[in-house]
Amino acid sequence: IKYIYLLDEDYQRISKTGPVLASKVAMADGGVRWKVTDVVGGIGQECLQGSGTVATVTSAAYKDIFTVTYVSGRSVGIGAYLSRLSHR
Numbered sequence: 001i002k003y004i005y006l007l008d009e010d011y012q013r014i015s016k017t018g019p020v021l022a023s024k025v026a027m028a029d030g031g032v033r034w035k036v037t038d039v040v041g042g043i044g045q046e047c048l049q050g051s052g053t054v055a056t057v058t059s060a061a062y063k064d065i066f067t068v069t070y071v072s073g074r075s076v077g078i079g080a081y082l083s084r085l086s087h088r
Contacts, residue, residue, distance in 0.1 A: 005033040051078040058085045 006014065006022060011034040014020055022034035055078070061067050067086035075083050 004036045006036060008032040008034065010034075054078070055082060055085060058082055062086060 005025065006020070008031075011020070011022060015022075019040055020036055021038040021040065022036050025033045025035050027033060058067060058069075062085060069083040069086040071079070071083050
């Protein structure tokens with residue numbers, strides 16, 4: 001997979017609400033694809049509440065069961081915090 005894309009009609013519909021940023025890619029057959037570069041989601045407060053909930057549950061689970069966090073690259077922000085919470 002080289003990139004994740006949206007078809008032109010899908011991009012036109014989705015981009016009206018603004019949750020996705022993409023760059024236009026012209027295809028050899030004359031078609032158009034939109035290469036997804038960013039997905040912008042939620043209001044900041046909602047994202048932070050969700051992250052806090054995940055951290056709370058992970059912390060509680062650490063006391064009761066085996067927990068593991070798989071990090072395939074570099075982890076920053078809440079991902080780094082969660083990997084530290086479930087560290088063994």
